[in-house]
Amino acid sequence: MSGQGSAQPVVALEGVTKRFGTVVANRAIDLVVHPGEVLALVGENGAGKSTIVNMLSGLLLPDEGRILVDGEPVALTSPALSVAAGIGVVHQHFTLVPTLSGLDNIALAMPELRFGRLNRKALGIAVDATAKTLGLPFDATTRVEGLDVAQQQRIEIIKALIHKVRLLILDEPTAVLGPDDKAHLFATIRRLKAEGTSVILITHKLEDIFAVADRAVVLRNGAVVANAATCDLTPDEVVLHMVGGGDRVQARAIAAGEERVRATSVARPEIVCSITDMTLRRTNGSVAVSGLTLDLHGGEIVAVAGVDGNGQSELMRVIAGMDMPDGGAVECLGHSSTASGWTAAKLRRAGVAHIPEDRRRSGIVGEMSLARNYLLRHGERPDLVRHGLLRDGALHRLAGERMRLFGVRAPGTDERIDSLSGGNQQKFVLARELDGEPRLILAAHPSRGLDIKTIRFVHRLLEDARDAGKSVLLVSSDLDEILQLADRIVVFAGGRAFGPARRDEISRDEIGAWIAGHASVAA
Amino acid sequence: MDEALFLSGLLAAGIRLAAPIALAAIGETISQRAGVINVGIEGIMLVGAFVAVLVTVMAGNPWAGLAAAILAGAAMGAIHAVFTVRLKAEQIVSGIALLFLGLGLSGYGFRLTLAQGGSAVQVPGFRELDLFALSDLPFIGPVVFGQHALVYIALFCAAGLAWMLASTRLGLMIKAAGDYPQALDAAGGDVDRLRFVCVVVSGAFAAAGGAFLSTAQLWGFVENMTAGRGFLAISCVVFARWNPLAAVAVALGFGIADALQIRMQTSYPGVPYQFFVIAPYVVAIVSLAVASKGSRMPAALGTPFVSQRQ
Numbered sequence: 040m041s042g043q044g045s046a047q048p049v050v051a052l053e054g055v056t057k058r059f060g061t062v063v064a065n066r067a068i069d070l071v072v073h074p075g076e077v078l079a080l081v082g083e084n085g086a087g088k089s090t091i092v093n094m095l096s097g098l099l100l101p102d103e104g105r106i107l108v109d110g111e112p113v114a115l116t117s118p119a120l121s122v123a124a125g126i127g128v129v130h131q132h133f134t135l136v137p138t139l140s141g142l143d144n145i146a147l148a149m150p151e152l153r154f155g156r157l158n159r160k161a162l163g164i165a166v167d168a169t170a171k172t173l174g175l176p177f178d179a180t181t182r183v184e185g186l187d188v189a190q191q192q193r194i195e196i197i198k199a200l201i202h203k204v205r206l207l208i209l210d211e212p213t214a215v216l217g218p219d220d221k222a223h224l225f226a227t228i229r230r231l232k233a234e235g236t237s238v239i240l241i242t243h244k245l246e247d248i249f250a251v252a253d254r255a256v257v258l259r260n261g262a263v264v265a266n267a268a269t270c271d272l273t274p275d276e277v278v279l280h281m282v283g284g285g286d287r288v289q290a291r292a293i294a295a296g297e298e299r300v301r302a303t304s305v306a307r308p309e310i311v312c313s314i315t316d317m318t319l320r321r322t323n324g325s326v327a328v329s330g331l332t333l334d335l336h337g338g339e340i341v342a343v344a345g346v347d348g349n350g351q352s353e354l355m356r357v358i359a360g361m362d363m364p365d366g367g368a369v370e371c372l373g374h375s376s377t378a379s380g381w382t383a384a385k386l387r388r389a390g391v392a393h394i395p396e397d398r399r400r401s402g403i404v405g406e407m408s409l410a411r412n413y414l415l416r417h418g419e420r421p422d423l424v425r426h427g428l429l430r431d432g433a434l435h436r437l438a439g440e441r442m443r444l445f446g447v448r449a450p451g452t453d454e455r456i457d458s459l460s461g462g463n464q465q466k467f468v469l470a471r472e473l474d475g476e477p478r479l480i481l482a483a484h485p486s487r488g489l490d491i492k493t494i495r496f497v498h499r500l501l502e503d504a505r506d507a508g509k510s511v512l513l514v515s516s517d518l519d520e521i522l523q524l525a526d527r528i529v530v531f532a533g534g535r536a537f538g539p540a541r542r543d544e545i546s547r548d549e550i551g552a553w554i555a556g557h558a559s560v561a562a
Numbered sequence: 563m564d565e566a567l568f569l570s571g572l573l574a575a576g577i578r579l580a581a582p583i584a585l586a587a588i589g590e591t592i593s594q595r596a597g598v599i600n601v602g603i604e605g606i607m608l609v610g611a612f613v614a615v616l617v618t619v620m621a622g623n624p625w626a627g628l629a630a631a632i633l634a635g636a637a638m639g640a641i642h643a644v645f646t647v648r649l650k651a652e653q654i655v656s657g658i659a660l661l662f663l664g665l666g667l668s669g670y671g672f673r674l675t676l677a678q679g680g681s682a683v684q685v686p687g688f689r690e691l692d693l694f695a696l697s698d699l700p701f702i703g704p705v706v707f708g709q710h711a712l713v714y715i716a717l718f719c720a721a722g723l724a725w726m727l728a729s730t731r732l733g734l735m736i737k738a739a740g741d742y743p744q745a746l747d748a749a750g751g752d753v754d755r756l757r758f759v760c761v762v763v764s765g766a767f768a769a770a771g772g773a774f775l776s777t778a779q780l781w782g783f784v785e786n787m788t789a790g791r792g793f794l795a796i797s798c799v800v801f802a803r804w805n806p807l808a809a810v811a812v813a814l815g816f817g818i819a820d821a822l823q824i825r826m827q828t829s830y831p832g833v834p835y836q837f838f839v840i841a842p843y844v845v846a847i848v849s850l851a852v853a854s855k856g857s858r859m860p861a862a863l864g865t866p867f868v869s870q871r872q
Contacts, residue, residue, distance in 0.1 A: 119750035134748040136738045137861070147734045148749040154732035 047110055048073050049206050049237045050095065050126065054104035057090050064090040066261040067104065072206060075235045077228060079248040079269070082258035083281055083490030088241050089131075090261075092210055095239075096128040097121035119150060127199030131210040131241075133191055137184035141177055141194040142166060148198045170197050173227050184323050187348035188516075189220040196227070207231060208239045213247050214487060215516045217346045217554035218547070225251045243491070245274045246519070257281055281491065309337040311372060311479045311510040312358060318366030319353040327353050329366065331536040333529060335479065340501060340511040341539065342525035344518060345554050349531040351514040352396060355483045358512065359393040360386035361401075372478060387416065392477035394468055396484045396514070398461075402468045405457030409449060409467065412456050413438040416471050445470035446496070462493040469500055480504055483514045498524060518554075522547065532556040566701050572821050574704040578779055580810075580817025581713050582607065582771035582788075586795035587802070587809040588720050589767025593639075595727065595804055596760035597740040597862045598646055601657030603768035604792025605664020606638045610769025611776035612668035615685055615783040616675055624688045624777045628712075631773035632766045638664065639765020643758040650866035661792075669785040676783065688712065688778040710778045712770070716810065719767070723806040736760060740860030743867040753867045768792065790843065797846045804860065812849075819845045 048071040057065040065087045072078050082088050093099040094106065097115040105112045108124045115121045121128070135144045145166055146157055163179055170177055170193075177193040178186060186194075192212060199207060209228075213221050228238050228251050240252055248255050249269055257265040257280040265272075265280040312335040319327045327350030335341055343351050356362040357376070358369060360383035369376045372389035387393075395401040403412050414434060417423055423434050435452045442449060447466045449459055456464060465485070472480070482501060486494040501524060505511050515521050521528060528545065530537040530553035537553040538545075552558075586603050593600050600606075610631040618627030638660060645656040676683050690697070690708050697708030727733035735756055738746040743753040775791070776783050794816055802808035823838035830838075 117750065118748060122750070130748070134742075134745040136734075136742040136745045138741045138858070139734065139737060143734050144745070146731055147738055147745065147751075149731075150750050152731045154730060154735070156730050157734070 048107075049109065051107040051110075052091070052094075052101075052104065053107065055091075055094065055101045055106065056103040057087075057094065057099060057101050063261050065094075065101075068261075068263055070256060070263065072237045072239060074205070074237055075232050076254065077232055077238045077240060077252045079252035079255040080239055080241045080258065081243070081248060081255060081277060081281060083492070086258040086281075087261040088258055089210070091258075092128060092130075092208055092239075092241065095121065095126055095206075095208060096130075122202050125203055125205035126208065127202065127204035127206070128208045129192070129195045129199050129210060129212060131214070133188075133195050135183045135191055135194060138182055140180050140182055141186070141190075142179040144183060144194060145198045145201055149201065166197060166201065169201055172230075173197065173200065174223075174230060175227055182323065185321065185325055187346045188215045189217070189346045191348075192216070192220075192224075200231075204236060206237045206239065208241070210241045211243065211488075212240070213242060213244060215347050217344070217516065218518055218551040219555040220346060244519075245277055248272075248277065249274070278491065310334050311337055312512075313370045314358075314367070315369075316367035317354075317357070317364045317369065319350045319357065320365040321348075321350075321353065326365075326534050328531045328536050329534060331367070331529075333536075333539060335510045335512055337478070337510050338505060338508045339526040340505050340513055340524050341527045341529065342513040342515060342521040343529050343531060344515065344521050344550060345531040347516050349533075351531055352483070354531075355393070355396065355481050355512075355514060358386075358479075359383055359391060359395075359481055388419070390476070390478035392416075392472040392480045394465075394472055394480070394482045394485050396487075398464060398468060403456050403464060406455060408453050409442065409447075409456050409459075410435050410438045410452040412467070413441070413452075413471050417475065420475075441470040441474055442467065462489045465489060466493065466496070469497065473500065473504065478509055480509055480511045482511060484516065485513070486515075486517070486520060494520075518547070518550065522550075530554055568825075570701045570704055572818065572825065574708065575821035575824070576814065576818030577705065577709055577713060578817070579820045580814045581710065581716055582775045582779065583791050583795050583798060583816055584720070584810045584813035585712070585716050585771035585774060586768045586792055587798040587813050588716065588723060588806050589764035589771075590795055590799045591802075591804055591806045591809050592723065592736070592760045592767070593764035594799055594863055595740045595860060596736045596757045597743060597860055597865065597867070598643070598757050598761050599653050599657065599796075599864050600639070600642055600660070600761060600764055600768075601654055601793075601796060602638070602642060602660025602664065603764070603795060604788055604790065605661040605668075606635050606765050606768040607772035607775070607788045607792050608664045608668040608786065609638055610635045610772030611787060612671050612772075612783050613769070614773035615683075615776045616671070618685055618687060618777050619676065619683055622686055624686065627777050628770065628773045631769045635765040635767070635769020635772070636762045637765070638769070639762040640758075642765065643761035646866065647754050647757045647761065650868070653864050653866075665786060668783075672783050672785060683782070685777065685781040687776075687781040688774075710774070712774045712778060720806045720810045727806070737860075739867075740862055743862050747867070747869050753869070757867070768795075771795070794842065794846055797850050800859070801846075801849055803858065816842045816845065 050072045052068050052070040055065055055068045068091065080088050090099065094101055095115065097118040097120050100116060106115060113124055115124065136147065142159060142163055146152060146162055166179065175193045175197060177197060178190055183191055183194065212224055216224060231238055240247060242248060252269050254268050255272055255277060256263055257277060259281060314331055314333045317331040318329040321327045343354065345351060353362065357364050358371060360381055363381060364376055371386060371391065374381060374385055374389060399405060414423060423430055438452045445466045447463050447470060449463065456467065486497045489497065501511055501513065513524060525542050527539045527541055528550060529539045530550060532554055533556035586607055590600060590603055613634040614627035614631040617630035618624045642656055642660050645651040646653045688710050691711055693707040697703045699707065727737065735746055735751050739753050739756050746753050772788065775787060798809045798812040801812045819842045823841040827835045827838045
């Protein structure tokens, strides 16, 4: 181990290339991670970040080039070998079994326990010790499905670090966290760094890079375009590298936009949707939020902030007509949840558009063409369907026109929608949902997983909709997005709802306190 | 005293009638917990019943028949596993194919072998045990101490399986394979291999249930003698919410309902007997309709697992 000093990188990629068919995901990547170094890996969607993660975690093998651990070339052909090499990964989509407790999930990730009896007591003590040194208290006994994402992420991190880990890879860890949990995560990263553990932080957010990273590597189109210490970089430069093309003005605008505070517009009195004393339960029956009373007006954006898993998904499902509230009532555009007929079809007809958080499950049908997916919302329009027969020509014309308008990049409307990138799929969903003058737009995490340019586009669409007098209900775990867009803010935390508060009458700290479950900022 | 005698007889008979269903239900629980539904256990039970009788007659020992039935059942389970786990075929379709395969194989095999003589064959089947010589105790004797060995084995297996699911890492792996196989895959487990083994084991249990039917409950084989018990076993699993001990308890409920309807037939000769025969099935449908509300099936049940690894 010693002798060679800190110059020996923990992990190095040398000329690594990975292709999928004709697409080159990684092109001759050179990357080194030194002991105790926090490396930020940044880039837009499709830049090749996840491919690098998957190669380091033993899910993919490079086509060319080699991976070195402690200077020795290794073949990471399975996740077990990657763990044995001292690499721990927290994937963006958690790999936790929802019906098992946190402790059982950790035990599942320990093949060295073999198949026999679990000594939960001894394991619990060992896990607690790891959790304590990391400063990550967690709930070991509750089933994972009853925990919010911040708690789940802690279990994932502990799970990764229960083995001897010298390089921890965190894939978009801050995308789902509130400010308190984010600060906590950064503290944990610093603690790991102090102990000599290296960290690769994959992120979209400029703020994260400058908060904890020592060095930033920027990827574009599968290749490394910048590699520099963060103290030598400015946000403008990072964005410039990410979007490429030398458009310095646009880059500066995007970078500045992240901190921009918009003047809030005055809400008009027309009430589109009225929620009274509503209770929402999670699928496992626990109360997610209770006593929620909220009116949504035309011409305003109301944002729900909070750590995911505190009732935001349930709220969206109820207003979209996919579920009934577990208590209280909603009235929306002439329909009431207390009367019969609280269905998604009726609410859509009344003018509710829904940009769902789980696009693949409730937004699109991956195996169908773009045109058919367009029909999902507009199947009752007489110009598209007459006497039960599909008017294919009109449908393709309309879908193509809308796709052009929203900048959806696709070879044609006959293309299967799952062949598109996530960003283009999301633009397609927006193009479809915003068609036909909706009066209430439910936008759940509309920009999650998108690149900076697309996020800007989505934000502008929502602002335009608001300015056109529509009501927008936004759910996001990104507080910056909420502060930037919202006119009024509600926070779900710890089983209750805080607010609503007007954007211009509340500070970031106060919202942070609400998200952490306190009524006011701690002294 | 008459009532006590009636009740004792009813319980003892109920347990006997429940045993084949319980054995099949234990197997189906393992398989479904790992994410594979096997609607073909009826067919596997039939093959088990036939093979058990055949080998028992040939070897003169019911234990040899049971062992052969278990092997045959495991082989049938392996067929289902090859199609559903390895080839990722639709599980229901494969299960239905298995059902008819078992129905045909057992009936055809029977005609080729035992039915050839024309007269009934003497089957040296299982006899009830007399544990600790206590089976003559009034009331509880025949219920608790006078059952077939397989009944005790079934109870032991159910308890062992429940313990395995709750307290061992193998149990966690099986639950992960049925609920969220990606997590098991990411943890370095082999989802397909685990599911394969579970389906094979479920076939072995179903065949043991069939063997009980033909070498303990009746001494002989009749075509389609399971008469839907495999499907009752599946409903036991659902009703018991994928808990093996509860599945045995539900099977016992069906067994007692069956024993009761046989007694009702003699008590009410005026009523067509078919009305009584359907009683256990009516119990199954009604209880399923009531219980399936809000029940949580393994989330990945019926979904073939495709790893993202390349």
